[in-house]
Amino acid sequence: xxxxxxxxxxxxxxxxxxxxxxxxxxxxxxxxxxxxxxxxxxxxxxxxxxxxxxxxxxxxxxxxxxxxxxxxxxxxxxxxxxxxxxx
Numbered sequence: 402x403x404x405x406x407x408x409x410x411x412x413x414x415x416x417x418x419x420x421x422x423x424x425x426x427x428x429x430x431x432x433x434x435x436x437x438x439x440x441x442x443x444x445x446x447x448x449x450x451x452x453x454x455x456x457x458x459x460x461x462x463x464x465x466x467x468x469x470x471x472x473x474x475x476x477x478x479x480x481x482x483x484x485x486x487x488x
């Protein structure tokens with residue numbers, strides 16, 4: 402089904418987390434890429450369970466929004482984006 406894959410939001414989430422850590426610290430943290438790949442693979446595998454694909458995609462999209470706005474990495478990606486754009 403179109404639009405029910407968790408892979409796209411998980412790859413975006415991993416890229417945002419990786420880029421934000423790199424921007425904040427100036428150091429490349431490959432653990433984020435490995436952990437993001439594992440989480441993506443697990444959600445993609447879970448999406449193959451009958452009827453679970455929309456749930457897995459929903460989990461991935463909620464995770465993407467949460468990573469973007471919460472300051473787990475201080476400052477958060479949203480705060481860095483505001484700083485870069487002058488907002």
